[in-house]
Amino acid sequence: MRSIVAPLTWLSLALFAVQALHAAEDNPARKRPAADAEPAVQRFIVKLRPALRLQAQQDATGESATASLRVDNGMNRMHALADRARLSLDAAYGIGPNMQVMHVSPIARGERPEDMLARLEADSEVEYVVPDRRVYAHMASNDPLATGQWYLQSVEKSAIDAQGAWDSTIGGKGVVIAVVDTGVRFDHPDLRRATQGGRLLPGYDFVSADPDGSFRTANDSDGRDSDPSDPGDWIVETDNCGAPADSSWHGTRVSGIIGALSNNNQGVAGITWSAYILPVRVLGKCGGYNSDVLAGIRWASGLSVPGVPDNPYPAQVINISLGGEGLCDSASADVISEVASRGVLVVVSAGNEGGPVDSPANCPGAMGIAGLRHAGTKVGFSSLGPEVKLSAPGGNCVNVNGGPCLFSLDTTANDGLTGPGNSIYTSQTRTNVGTSFSSPIVSGIAGLMLAVNGNLKSTQLIARLQEGATKPFPVSQEPGVPVCHVPQGSFDIQVTECSCTTQVCGAGMANAKGAVQAALRPIAAINVASTVAPGLDVTLQGGGSAAACGRTITSWLWTVQSSPGTPPPITNADSPTATVLAPVDDTGTYTVRLTVTDDVGRTDFADITIGPHNATTSAPATTGNTACLADLEIPQDSPPPSQPPPTGGMGGDEPSGGGGGGGGGGAADPVLLIGLLVAVVLMLAPSRKQQRQFIQSLIARLRKSLSKQTH
């Protein structure tokens, strides 16, 4: 038995190690040389104290001066330093005044680099010393249109530095981001179905019948069903819902920003390269009903919706680039808070009126996102207000007289004016702007964060997105650009550029690199393991805290933060579980802080207030055990007999059906298909009797169907 157990244990440990390594370095496009892990020669950057100042110091203290100080020669000083630190100096060269790079190896074999560093740091001649780390060029995708995706880069003030974030992670296949929108074009080659190696999960269509029983809004001849394909949402005069407009393909554009297939030598890059997108169709022609939006939000989060099969792929992030004017209605407040309390991040566009934040972005629990110009000021159309949590690029054109739209947000799209046409990309001439595209930028960043720390829940994601944001907002130097103000009502519109403040544009400008760094910190959790009574011991547990994926928590520290009198003692203050004494009355209430540190020195803290009868904290009792989210299991379709060339015609790999004309039926017309089927069957029927029977059964079925519709 023992002979079997031992190899199995080693195998398990090996698999665990592989898993941890995989989680820690999740960027296949950024390979580190294996030798970099434990090089024999260590490289340090050393800043030496100025020799003359040091000489004067030593003269004053009577300390004996070394030979290296008498001659202010960098090389001599480096040799002397190495000698004193018991290191063998292999090479040294200057990179600035008193700053040298030294290549050293230990005289004692097997010495750890941190011990060598500590001896150098302790030398009186050294101001500071840091490891000379290998650095890499910022990760960039090979997608040909990525160079135009200014918002992913770091040059413009509001750009999110996704390239910097990709150095740490390109996302994870355990993350699901729902796009509650107009549906999606599954045939876009830069999106595609997950079963065909793409990003798109099956999703669901929640667009119900209109009040008159028609499917004018749905525009796909039926109500709720399992097909969230976007049939188009073009508007004609007779639709009576505003000016005629071409189809928007809005959900396809939003999806591309979040997670277009990336580094595939085609089209654009998404913010996350690996997360799955769950298309939830709730809008059609002339928008959609709030009830369908709310049903779609619930379903996306994994909650049940009567009459609809449960979602097999619940989302951790829900993107909502839609809304309506007015305060948060009761139904939206209910649903958003219900979903957010499950830990799901609900990211919502603020609106495009330049006025108060629309609903549901203004609902408690939602993360409202305002739109920025490339320069970091509020883009004219973006709504604004205290409900905004963060801002992100919304696209702006600069040229207003017909020139190219310089700061459009490039993404996936379709060129069909009514029904679906060819798959295309937006550009400076096929522009794409709106707060609709600010929120998917944030949703995509949240997807990256979850890839490195899958335990993060809605409130933590919001806090860390804000923590990692670029601050402060730039103040426009252009004459006549005002500072934005809190709208006083729906009449108070600011439709021109204004300088953002934290009162109206949230905590800052979304920054992917900063947010991922914030996500990499551990999560502190506190559980009160005993009842709280005056003057008695209270047991506090921090063992439910968790580190990011691939990391472990190495230390716990409990400290008294604020106390009215002498700080009360803490027993086991450096352990996961500590004990404190509850005060005898309210006047003695005090606050304890738990600080957790992981194996690379990243920290998080949580506070708990200890009163005579209770202990209150906003920290979770436990963090969860899904720091590394497991990849979704997506069954793959067998490849089609002939694939279209990847860079050739962009018509897609699925039949788009009819609807190319004006006012037609949108996608594949079932009436036409059934008519053709009837014709074929009739032609094939061998006798008149069988033809008759077929027709009778068809009519019976239609009667049944009609009766079902009218009940």
Place this chain on the structure above:
Amino acid sequence: MRIARLLFLALAPCVWLLLSACGSAPMLSRAEGGCSEQIMLSLAPGVARTDRVIQDLQSRADVQLEYLRSASPTLFVYRLSARGKDPECVNALARLNQDSRVRFAESDTRRRHFDAVK
């Protein structure tokens, strides 16, 4: 074969018409001279959505409620109809909301995406 083709020619339009009819339920009649709105209704905790409760709500608020679908186990979509001059059923909704069994009743407003005008 010829008969089959003739039959198809005769029947195809019928099939088309019949199937088209399947796609649209009959128009729901508006209350005479009144209002008709699609609303969302949530009942107070502990109140079950039974026929009796809905009938009682209708009679007390002097409205008609026609169930359409559910957005969640506790959020229901109804067509609200009421008599009298009441644009957008504001008064009818107010009467419904006065009933203690109603947590809230509000108009099922339309939502639009935030694709900006260029």
